[in-house]
Amino acid sequence: MDYATDEERVEELKKWWKENGKSVIFGIALGLSILVGWRYWQDYQLNQSVQASTLYTQLEQSIQQKKPEQATAFSEEIFKKYEKHIYAVYTALSMAKMKMDENKPKEAMELLQWGFDHASTPELKHLLTLRLARVYLSENELDKAYALVSHVEKNPFSAAYEELKGDIEIRKGNEEQALSSYQKASQELLPGTRVSPSLQYKIDDLARIK
Numbered sequence: 001m002d003y004a005t006d007e008e009r010v011e012e013l014k015k016w017w018k019e020n021g022k023s024v025i026f027g028i029a030l031g032l033s034i035l036v037g038w039r040y041w042q043d044y045q046l047n048q049s050v051q052a053s054t055l056y057t058q059l060e061q062s063i064q065q066k067k068p069e070q071a072t073a074f075s076e077e078i079f080k081k082y083e084k085h086i087y088a089v090y091t092a093l094s095m096a097k098m099k100m101d102e103n104k105p106k107e108a109m110e111l112l113q114w115g116f117d118h119a120s121t122p123e124l125k126h127l128l129t130l131r132l133a134r135v136y137l138s139e140n141e142l143d144k145a146y147a148l149v150s151h152v153e154k155n156p157f158s159a160a161y162e163e164l165k166g167d168i169e170i171r172k173g174n175e176e177q178a179l180s181s182y183q184k185a186s187q188e189l190l191p192g193t194r195v196s197p198s199l200q201y202k203i204d205d206l207a208r209i210k
Helices: 003-064 068-081 086-101 105-118 122-138 142-149 158-172 175-187 197-209
Strands: none
Touching: 003 068, 003 086, 068 086, 086 105, 086 122, 105 122, 122 142, 122 158, 142 158, 158 175, 158 197, 175 197
């Protein structure tokens, strides 16, 4: 056995460790801290989701039980604590529906606009846009409603946009444009989706008049 060579290697290792040991320890410590931090962040996010979900469930129950004051209290807590969480957007949708049932369209509009501004996915933004446009339509604010649904690129909600355009055109008295929108809505349905009875009735009714 070459003891001299082994001793030289030991000395080289000692020298290397003396020069690089601190960096190695720092790297290991940093890696561990990142791992611990990541796990803490994941646990924190999960805990936030559970808490927000629980509050949202209580909110929905309050709405179903016709307890608006209780629902409002839950919604305020969600908006305050979980403003950036998806459940806050769900809360805006649920509370907007409640406000419409209470005949408070202005408050519903504000909630839907808030939800749109905070939505993080295209799907939610489309849903909130359609809901807001329907509220404008119900209040006969036709130009505002049409501005929301016009010039929208093709998307999974295209059929709903076209049907709503038709509803707006009907309110304006433009039956020909309405029929065109309804027919386009039936063509924009996702594969495997049937034309709803209400949309088919609108098409048949206008086609008969024409």
